[in-house]
Amino acid sequence: EVVMTQSPLSLSVTLGQAASISCRSSQRLEYTDGNTYLNWFQQRPGQSPRRLIYQVSNRDSGVPDRFSGSGSGTDFTLKISRVEAEDVGFYYCMQPIHWPLTFGQGTKVEIK
């Protein structure tokens, strides 16, 4: 099983400031097609998860451009350039190419 490890597990950010979440996988996430696959999900309080980023750095439809993903191999990062109040919640990384699919533990983002 691929283990996904996130850090930090909790983040307190001032409105308008940047935030960064790290995710490390225990195996490389490169598929046979040559691409690397890593998702980021946001879960706001009381809501279902919503995918923000797929294939490391591609934003899903409707996701603000203040969210960006980067990384390669086994190390990945989600950055929020200017945190807004609506960004409060949990963020999860997930590897989608090895069965079983596995998620990171989640990072709680709150406003300072």
Place this chain on the structure above:
Amino acid sequence: EVQLLESGGGLVQPGGSLRLSCTDSGFTFTSCAMSWVRQTPGKGLEWVSAISGSGAVTYYADSVKGRFIISRDNSKNTLYLQMDSLRAEDTAVYFCGGWPEGSHSKLDYWGQGTLVTVSS
């Protein structure tokens, strides 16, 4: 647009059974692979099971293998999760999720979840 709606959750005794359903009203169901993901109260996300668009291929987490069965009825645009021999640790909100068949990224779409409580 895919719209997923889960149902079938509730309170069940340890050792009991429950069947969850997930209906897609977005008319793209047959072209989507589907999955169940659960979330223990106050904790993170755990993938449970997945099924191909035709239903021919299925995958299970070790924690539910031999106890849960995933299936789908494409004529009804409905995904199922038959849960038998339920344990307290199966208590969670169960989400169904889907993605276009052939996509490696997975879990583009999510339902709102249904709560399963296993307790005597």
